[in-house]
Amino acid sequence: MTTGRRAPGTTPRQWRVLAPVVAAALAAVVLAWALRAAGGFPAVAGARVLADGAGATVLGLAALPRLNERLAVAWRPIAVLAGVWLATEFTLLVCEAAEIVGVPVTALGAGEFGIFLGRLSGGQIGIAILFCTGAIACYAAVAFRRPGAASADLVLVFAAVALALRPITGHMSQQMFGSVLAAVHTLAAALWCGALLAMALTLRSRGDWAATLPRYSGTAAPLVLVVAATGLIDGLVRIGGLTPLVTTGYGRILLAKLAVLGALAALGWWWRRGWVPRAGDHRVTARVSLRNAAVEVTVMAVAFGLAATLAVTA
Template identity: 80%
Template sequence: MTTGRRAPGAAPPQWRVLGPVVVAALFGVVLAWMLRGSGGLAWVAIARVLADCVGAVVIGFAALPRLNDRLTVTWRPLAALAGVWFVAEFTVLVCEAAEIVGVPVARLGAGDFVTFLGRLSGGQIGIAILFCTGAIVCYSALAFRRPDTASADLVLVFAAVALSLRPITGHMSQQMFGSVLAAIHALAAALWLGLLLAMVLVLRTRGEWAATLPHYSRLAAPLVAVVALTGLINGVVRLGGLAPLFSSGYGRILLAKLAVLCALVALGWWWRRTWVRKAADHRVTAEVSLRNAAIEVVAMALAFGLAATLAVTA
């Protein structure tokens, strides 16, 4: 006979949303590959979108108490997520090394991989990212044992550095202020997705949604504006005109990403007029808030999938 109670240590039911989020992110990668129209499926994009999404959740978990001072950092799931992030970033490194060497991932030799890590900037950046993610894993594991003396500030710093390192050394770094714009774009996107997904995974009651959602809604508007503006500047600089928007794979992926972003802006506007107001007045159940937030994070994950392929498209 079942009691309906959750077994000790079992994941809460809202963690099931991670399944649709992963599917949407991978679909974004596949859609971008189809829009690109040339070359094989970029396996590095798959690894990268998973790393970007998990990294966003990590920074979201660490920043969530800043939206609601009654919340505390949940260190155990944060440590587990950081561990997944570490593995995903290592996978990105392996995929990048195989791409540089020109062999399938399964045939990448240990010597070639070590050479990539030690002599090429991409490998050295990857080592720095692994150091940051590894530091988050270790600190979160220790903080779980001593939560009273732990602070999320260190996690925020290491997560911000890890999320910024790869974008600031990409193609935008060759332009004036390009690295700064790339870092701002990556961090704004990570906070936009990460905070809302952390809310889905952490918030349990109508009162918690009422106290947290309005603060997120006010923060989301400038975050979206920053993502849109920096992404537009990046695309214009990269393409050098309007014609490549339709004639190049990069341009078509950028248009798809812009379309998803516009849809998310429209959805956010509608949520702010309906859901957010009712939630703030305690007139929406936690289940409804969970469902609405899940819909939005799945759409965001689709945009992240497009962005991951865009980042590795020449």
């Protein structure tokens, strides 16, 4: 471990933050299904939001020392969450294969799944993502034992590739600069949410929050602007105008997502007036900072759930 750095750890109370976050993400998938008002329940969206959330958190954990140079990389949480990410990505692949074949997940045969993986682009992309997530999990597990020889940069690269692979090969890839917009949107959202959740999982003292939160706040504002702008462009290109915003299921989900982003922007503005400067001056306890971060990340999870359903909505 690099001299002068302290490895962040997690407490059971901090890990409990994940429960409302996961619940909010899945509840948003249910809400999006109701707004879509057509088709069966998108189980694939539930798997996707869990995978995206795990990936965003891994990305945030790897980026955390860049916000506070006194912190070392939290290799154990990265290893655990990368393993969760790997499992949810595999579940997502199974759900996608069953959807393509047109059978329930429980009725999907091994041969059909093999054909999906080997012959269809969605399966091949999934294999690449599984490789990236598996590599992160293995690397983090080894790095936990030998942190002095490990670098978070490799995790950042593999996590960014895994998160961006599906968006850059989706419907926007057919538009000029569409893949770039999709990648920027996905990575900005992942870093915005993942870094804050990483802070909630690993920062334990008032001093940790004082050193880290103001720097995060300085990057969060441009990130949310990027997320909103690229998401709106992506959505309008896909639906082809303003009227479908209220006449189609995709448009209604997009409006709901924009409303949540607006609420998050307002919450961020409120935090910058109160919580952030007070935390930077060591006038807020770690417990209060954890609570505030948990509230914001839970609202972010709603946006992630809506976005996951948008990704699988025609």
